[in-house]
Amino acid sequence: MVLKFHNEIITIDSWRPDETYDGVFPKGAREKEVYFSPDNPKPTCIKSDWRYLFKLSRSRSWCPWQFWVEVIAYRLGCLIDVPVPPAYVGLNRQYQTGEDTYGALIEWFYDERKDMYIEGGQFMGQLIKNYDRKKGIQHNWELLSRLKDFIPDTIEYWAGVFTLDSLIGNTDRHQDNWGWILKGAKQNPEDYKLSYSPAFDNGTALGYEIREKDFVKYQDGNRLNRYLTHPQRARHHMKWSLNEREPINFYEFVRKFVVQFPKAKPIMEGHLSFSREQAKETLEPLPEMVTDKRCRLTRKRLDFMLDLIFKRKKLLEETLEQCGS
Ligand SMILES: Nc1ncnc2c1ncn2[C@@H]1O[C@H](COP(=O)(O)OP(=O)(O)O)[C@@H](O)[C@H]1O
Ligand SMILES: [Mg+2]
Structure with a gap:
């Protein structure tokens, strides 16, 4: 395609x-x-x-x-x-x-005129007493996973979002960066279709915080590896559970998720079945678009981002392989 x-x-x-x-x-x-x-x-x-x-x-x-x-x-x-x-x-x-x-x-x-939208934070705040919506430290998968029995496609949705976030290294999928759409609810509160929002607010990712002059530092394998895997920073915003003692990195999170829900494995594998050629082709026109020196996307930055994506992809694939079939 x-x-x-x-x-x-x-x-x-x-x-x-x-x-x-x-x-x-x-x-x-x-x-x-x-x-x-x-x-x-x-x-x-x-x-x-x-x-x-x-x-x-x-x-x-x-x-x-x-x-x-x-x-x-x-x-x-x-x-x-x-x-x-x-x-x-x-x-x-x-x-x-x-x-x-x-x-x-x-x-x-x-559609503002027809649909309603519920932020994840509204829901978490209802379920957890004194939920701190500013920091979101109580945002946790153990609670959200229980929705699978009530909300259609819960596991499929998070399998997709966890794949995307792990690939781009998004550390900011807090409770207000996902939600539910109640399609048609404003028109007819008795008859609407409930679905998860698309994955919005993806800007805290892809090494945006690294200046171009510092890319070279990531040629050091140890430093790169730390950046990609250190559980303090290479992690989903969401905790695994409320009583999680130590933070876990993207891959350990995904491993636990797939062990808990084996049906997520082929779904995630499917999301990961793309090649560097395809990614390059998709993103290739971007550096040509803006010439303004301050905010253009340099080819160097795009290449750096692609390297990060494919390093993370490999780590994810290795994680899934270890989960058996
Ligand atoms: N594409 C969108 N469609 C509908 N609502 C959106 C969309 N993007 C953001 N919002 C709403 O605006 C809020 C702020 O946008 P967001 O992208 O999360 O910005 P920030 O990085 O400042 O948190 C979101 O929490 C959500 O309620
Ligand atoms: Mg946001």
Whole structure:
């Protein structure tokens, strides 16, 4: 299958800002605004009159390239068949006068007029007394796994999300970075379809925090290995269980998950069945798109990210192999 992506910048200067966003949605760590697309937008990938998040890099002063991670995670999600909201390269020349502001332009994943959305945090807060939603230290798999008997596709969903997050090294899948969509619930509260949200907010990943001049340090095998596997940093945000004593890394988490739910193994193997050639082909056009020196995606950074993805992929494959059949 050949995947097709929109490889041009989408300019949103004339898009209508959504003034309700600030009051209604939780403010996360990064600067972002919400806009409505125009009727009949030119790029065919853009939905007509639809909400989009314009999400900037966390600290534009020291990692202005971070927004690329959302765009790359979307393309990777398509490649491995794990749903991620479509993310494009957006340009806003109205955001700051006299400046070209680039960010990830991310499609809203539900229809505000018809559907309802429940954040994972609302649920965790109901179940765990004094749940600390700021730090999310009580976010744990032991509790979430029990939902398999009530919410369709719970194991399939997390098999996909754990694969994606382990591949990109996402350490930020906290309780408010997943949720449930109640499709049609606003139209008819008696008759709606419940599903998990796509994997959104993928920016804390792919070595975004490493400066280009420091890539060379990761040629040292020990350092790279520590970065990829040290349980203090190479780990899901979610704990395995509330009483977990020591943090476990991405791979140990996946091993335990597959031992607990053997049916997840072939699902994860399926997600992992992509080649470096395919990943390269999917991501190759990105460094050409933005020329602005401060925030373009350099080829060097893309290669570094690809190396990380494929090192992690190998570690995941080895983990799955060890789990038997
Ligand atoms: N594509 C999307 N569709 C619908 N809601 C979204 C989407 N992306 C983000 N949100 C909402 O906006 C909130 C903040 O966005 P997020 O991407 O998590 O930013 P941050 O990195 O600041 O946490 C999310 O918790 C979620 O409620
Ligand atoms: Mg978030």
